[in-house]
Amino acid sequence: MPSKVFFGTARQARLEAKETLPAKLDLILEQLHLRDRVDKETVVIKMHTGNNMVYSTIHPVFVRRVVQAIKDGGGKPVVVDVNWDTEGAEKRGYASEVIGCPVYPAAGPDEKYFYDHERPYKNIQTWRIAGLIQDSSFLVNFAHVKGHPTCGFGAALKNLALGCLAGKSRSAMHDAMHYDPYWFPEKCPDKSLLAQITAACPFDAVVEDKEHPGSLHLHMEQCNQCGRCLKVAPEGSLRIAAVNFHSFQEACAHAVDIVLSTFAPGKAVHLNLATHMTPVCDCFGFTSMPILPDAGVFGSDDIVALDQATLDVIGKTCLIEENLPTTMEIHTREGHPFRWLHGPHKDPYKVTEYSEKLGIGSREYELVDVLPLEYPERTSMPYIAAH
Numbered sequence: 001m002p003s004k005v006f007f008g009t010a011r012q013a014r015l016e017a018k019e020t021l022p023a024k025l026d027l028i029l030e031q032l033h034l035r036d037r038v039d040k041e042t043v044v045i046k047m048h049t050g051n052n053m054v055y056s057t058i059h060p061v062f063v064r065r066v067v068q069a070i071k072d073g074g075g076k077p078v079v080v081d082v083n084w085d086t087e088g089a090e091k092r093g094y095a096s097e098v099i100g101c102p103v104y105p106a107a108g109p110d111e112k113y114f115y116d117h118e119r120p121y122k123n124i125q126t127w128r129i130a131g132l133i134q135d136s137s138f139l140v141n142f143a144h145v146k147g148h149p150t151c152g153f154g155a156a157l158k159n160l161a162l163g164c165l166a167g168k169s170r171s172a173m174h175d176a177m178h179y180d181p182y183w184f185p186e187k188c189p190d191k192s193l194l195a196q197i198t199a200a201c202p203f204d205a206v207v208e209d210k211e212h213p214g215s216l217h218l219h220m221e222q223c224n225q226c227g228r229c230l231k232v233a234p235e236g237s238l239r240i241a242a243v244n245f246h247s248f249q250e251a252c253a254h255a256v257d258i259v260l261s262t263f264a265p266g267k268a269v270h271l272n273l274a275t276h277m278t279p280v281c282d283c284f285g286f287t288s289m290p291i292l293p294d295a296g297v298f299g300s301d302d303i304v305a306l307d308q309a310t311l312d313v314i315g316k317t318c319l320i321e322e323n324l325p326t327t328m329e330i331h332t333r334e335g336h337p338f339r340w341l342h343g344p345h346k347d348p349y350k351v352t353e354y355s356e357k358l359g360i361g362s363r364e365y366e367l368v369d370v371l372p373l374e375y376p377e378r379t380s381m382p383y384i385a386a387h
């Protein structure tokens with residue numbers, strides 16, 4: 001049976017507060033029965049609190065409404081994120097006076113508060129789940145949707161996958177992309193060619209490996225798989241292959257599976273806010289122009305259905321190409337707009353595919369619009385209406 005995903009479009013008919021996104025978030029929280037589910041629960045709200053001067057993360061107005069709903073229901077909320085993002089979060093509006101609850105680093109200020117979980121995957125054996133995540137009894141996963149240089153996009157799945165793990169595990173998940181070999185030195189006996197290969201990349205994505213002179217290292221985040229380097233490299237010496245890029249998304253699915261296993265069934269809800277979507281992650285510490293039209297707010301008990309529905313809705317809109325940074329290029333126009341932006345091997349849907357295979361949720365969903373858009377023939381333009 002398809003999972004229900006509740007949706008509030010960013011568009012509105014009338015210039016009235018009740019048709020805007022915070023009000024639609026309230027409707028989604030009602031549909032998810034959040035208030036009825038959190039009595040006496042220790043509720044951890046996992047969100048991305050951004051870094052430095054980013055201003056496109058979830059606006060405190062939305063966070064406050066979630067916090068209030070939890071308090072109304074008798075729960076005890078706390079917002080968490082990784083330590084380097086919670087540090088200074090108050091400068092971006094995430095202070096208890098504003099949002100109504102404290103903001104803590106999920107694995108402690110020095111990331112020494114975590115629980116080990118064993119699961120072998122490529123280079124990873126042990127996964128460190130942040131202590132405040134595992135020690136809480138209810139999870140509200142509140143994600144800002146945006147592009148991402150490692151996997152095409154970030155939303156609910158990635159918010160848990162990276163944001164609920166301590167630093168060493170986050171690094172190991174990125175290293176998974178290097179597990180399958182991509183440089184075959186025996187196919188390139190002429191080492192003078194290395195300089196030509198690295199020079200062919202306009203993004204400095206392929207460089208000589210400092211630790212292993214004579215070898216190449218691929219910065220996967222910087223690579224959009226344009227193939228310029230492959231035109232210079234001797235045949236078979238360098239591989240720009242999906243398996244390396246997809247490893248990160250598969251690792252994300254495993255991390256989410258482990259994170260959610262620490263909560264009892266029915267003790268997690270997931271929310272995506274798809275507004276001011278930028279090309280790269282909120283941890284970059286700045287906000288660039290939006291690259292897609294605002295889509296709206298989404299909520300579900302099924303994290304896989306949620307990200308799938310979010311991607312599908314966004315995929316029906318067009319990349320705002322004139323808003324792209326001039327240093328980014330589009331060399332494929334197939335598939336999802338996030339794929340156009342970050343390259344064919346960074347297909348944003350891969351993480352939902354891997355997550356479904358692990359049984360985390362379903363990619364089949366029913367989209368329930370909590371306030372369908374109307375097209376009234378006549379309406380009066382209100383002046384200032386506070387409510």
Ligand code: SF4
Nearest residue numbers: 201223224226227229
């Ligand atoms: S495929 Fe393109 S972006 Fe990637 S390393 Fe090669 S030249 Fe650079």
